[in-house]
Amino acid sequence: MSSSSDSDGVNGPVEKPRAEVTVEAEGRLAVGVRLPLPASARPRLLLQLRPKKGKPEGTGHYVELEPAGPDQWRAVLEAAPALEEGHWDAYVVGAPGEERTPLLPGLRDLRALVSGGGDGRATPVAVRIPYATKDGRLAVRAWWRAMHAEAGRIDLADDSMTVTARLFGALLGEGATATVHRRGQGSVVRQIALRAEGGQEFSFTVDYKELVAEGGGPEAGEAPVFWDVYVRPDTAAPRIRVGRLLDDIAERKAVFVYPAALLDGVSARPYYTVDNDLSVEVAPRRTG
Incomplete structure (x- = not known):
């Protein structure tokens, strides 16, 4: 992502984008990101499965971020396909080949999850919970179990x-x-x-x-x-x-x-x- 400058022309620290996540019906995740980019930009949300120790990183899951207002972008992660079981770290990628930027956690609306699973829950059981990691980044914990x-x-x-x-x-x-x-x-x-x-x-x-x-x-x-x-x-x-x-x-x-x-x-x-x-x-x- 592009850097910012202070009033003396010296490069200052870049503020990482912060995301608000709402868990919607049937497990959809609505992600809103504040990101100062022109409306013509084509940023993407990247969810990257955290590899197990000693294993290489696999291919991530990309979702287009659509303009949702001044410096506001939005993506919806549909319930299907289900995410592989594990921890998925969230990033923004501004353009193909550009270095990814970790997302910081904002408000997380998890009210749709609080009631727990009812008798009518579909199987396989697919669960996705956005959370803040110990080092202060946004991630999604996913489970997928046939039984x-x-x-x-x-x-x-x-x-x-x-x-x-x-x-x-x-x-x-x-x-x-x-x-x-x-x-x-x-x-x-x-x-x-x-x-x-x-x-x-x-x-x-x-x-x-x-x-x-x-x-x-x-x-x-x-x-x-x-x-x-x-x-x-x-x-x-x-x-x-x-x-x-x-x-x-x-x-x-x-x-x-x-x-x-x-x-x-x-x-x-x-x-x-x-x-x-x-x-x-x-x-x-x-x-x-």
Whole structure:
């Protein structure tokens, strides 16, 4: 983007453009950008998928920015095609081949997301939540899941947690169970009976004492162990990750912090991962 100059003719800092984002019906994103360009310009909004560590950056998703008033531009990101699951950083590109400029976050109207997912939500489940990154830039967190188990209320007891959830993209059938898998130890699995709650709603209770039984917990002085929560809709179905995606919170891990239950030598607590999936941490209790 072009640079600006101060009154002495010395180049001053360029103010990065700021975007306001509104989540509209059916998941459309309306993006408004303040950008001092002539009306004849053809700027574009670029969403660039953040590559995984050690992987190259792929092709971004471009949307034309249309004039919407003096120094105002607007783009609408339609619900289809769905974005690949991951973090998409937002930029403005002024012309083909021009260096991209990061967008700063302005007002974000997420009211359409607050009510969560209803029984009529289409599948696959496609979710896009605009958010501010830790370094103060605009990004969009996207999920795309052919089948999904949406966690609802989590009730905590002295030595257990009870999860209420809703299933999308699959039907509960014979032999439906919840399964909890110890991360990094694929052979360690606990199966838990489901309770049908009507429609696609179900619940299950994770007994922390069962997780740590038969060597499932950490030894004294060891690092915590982590258990990932799934549901298997019937005996022949693949397992489906349980998570919380259908609201306005892009990064739930630091927002929802649950208290730990204290057991014999360990503590156990539910938490959401960086991908908003539900897990359980079992950690050695500190002494002294």
